[in-house]
Amino acid sequence: MDNLLAFFGLREDPFRLTPDPHFYFPSRVHQEALHSLEYIIKNREGFYMITGEPGTGKTTLINVFREKWKERAEIALILTPRLTPDDFLVTVFEALQLQTVGKNKNDLFRELKDLLIEKYFAGRFVIIIVDEAHNLPTETLEELRLLSNLETNKEKLVQIVLIGQPELENRLAHEQLRQLDQRITERIRLQPLTLQESAAYIGYRLGKAGKNNVRLSARALRRVYRFSRGIPRLINLVLSRTIMAAYIDHDPSIHERHIIYAIQYLAGRRTKRKRAGYKTTAFALIALLVLSLGVFGLVHVFSRSESGKDKGNANREKESPVTTISSSTIPLEPHAAAIPEQVVISRHPVYATVKYDTVNVRSAPSREAPRIGFLYKGTRIALLEKAQDTDGTIWHKVFEYEKGSGWVSQEVLSLEGDANNPS
Known part of the structure; x- marks a missing residue:
């Protein structure tokens, strides 16, 4: 190896199959899903649903979310959804470190409500994340709806995130799950x-x-x-x-x-x-x-x-x-030029890293030039050439091919070493 x-x-x-947050790729749809999920949680709005075909990055996205929120929330992650309502509740309570032995359902709900109120006034969040939610029995989905009834006069005390394949959307469309479907504040489908x-x-x-x-x-x-x-x-x-x-x-x-x-x-x-x-x-x-x-x-x-x-x-x-497929590769928009057959990289390029979530790549060193693509935060790119526009803004060429080139403003880059003077 x-x-x-x-x-x-x-x-x-670089291509292991485990959903490692370190390798999370912030595509447009994945970033949209992450930001909308955080918005729902911060505003305590109840249910959120993410669907997508197998392998589209649902679990990796949730792992990124959990890593960001682990200091601010109590998170119960349920990975075995093929459970009866009672077994499912016991799994949730245990994930939240509530004792379940010798207690009936009413006792458990009372303890859960006490925990939620305690965390609410402490400024913390309680989040239940159910992976593979399309496999949940109908009775268990209904139990989840009842859990969401725990609330104050203004806000939900627990936020519930459902993650599943597109079949989940079809299941929630059934008449018997209509009430649950109506409580889902935001839903997004991850696309390939x-x-x-x-x-x-x-x-x-x-x-x-x-x-x-x-x-x-x-x-x-x-x-x-x-x-x-x-x-x-x-x-x-x-x-x-x-x-x-x-x-x-x-x-x-x-x-x-x-x-x-x-x-x-x-x-x-x-x-x-x-x-x-x-x-x-x-x-x-x-x-x-x-x-x-x-x-x-x-x-x-x-x-x-x-x-x-x-x-x-x-x-x-x-x-x-x-x-050259490297961290400097630019994803072009559908209307932009096709992927070049040859990307020209200088023999000894200098490098920079993108500072912001998404930055524009333009066809010339000017804010007025057409946008031909974008780069993501953390992307390391080779700087091939430097230019200055009439406003005094420094631009760096980050790739070139037979039909043109791509330029990024220095303002959105963290320069490395002698990156101020690329040859």
Whole structure:
């Protein structure tokens, strides 16, 4: 594992599947969900619902929220929603550190109300988060509605967050759950990433894992997007195996062929080696080595024989140009130019980090220039060129391609080292 990470200039695995808040990618819809959730909690407005297809980042989003609010709130996270109403209540009470042994339901509700009032006057919040809420029995959903009746004359004493797949929306539309549906103050559905957001997502995670040497061809990026449909978990899944394939190939560039091998592995099919020079015995030995190292799981890997080197290199030259996918990648809006086939990065670029949640990228060093995309807070970018507009504002070019370039105001950047003087 260490050798693989060092090869690509990484400190840690950028595409592991665990919902780690450190790798939270602040896309437009995810930031909207996080901000609206915080608004509902601060204003004690009761129910909030987040839905989305599997792998769209619901759990990661909630983990980010919990990390931000752990000092301000008592949070009961329920991960096993297939519970009867009584079992569900016991789980909630235990998560809030209330004793349940030897007490009936009335006793529990009385203790819960006392706790909520105590926390309310202490300025703290009590939040119940139910993951996989689409699996809740109807009777348990109704019990949740009764819990939300605990309130003052003006505000709810407990906020309830429902997280689930789109089936949850359909269930709440049924007549028997109409009262609960009417109490949901805000609801949002997480959408898959666009192609441009997927490119930014990949670069963001690589940047979080350490300044990297990974290069991804435009064709490979599009292949990843077609396979994943913009679902972050699937992007992680295919790229975790793709990076291993490129590493075994001793290639710092990820090409379309590496993506294809990874997809075929995930589909459970044997890859037919069409190019000369790949030896079955070498593949078996490398696969066993990879398994013993525990690197990204078992993957379809390959080794180039001495007799096939020239042919392999010739084929590689015919592939599409390489786009540097790093923390400086810009997600363009739908009306903007397509993803460039070649991003030009200076040989020894200097760097800066974005200071604000979302900042504009413009087609020229001027506030009047059209906005062609945006960058997210914490993104580390290479500064290629510096310019000053008529108002005295300093601008930095952050990428260029055959149809134009992208510029960001220095006001929204934290400069590193000699970043004031990029060449």
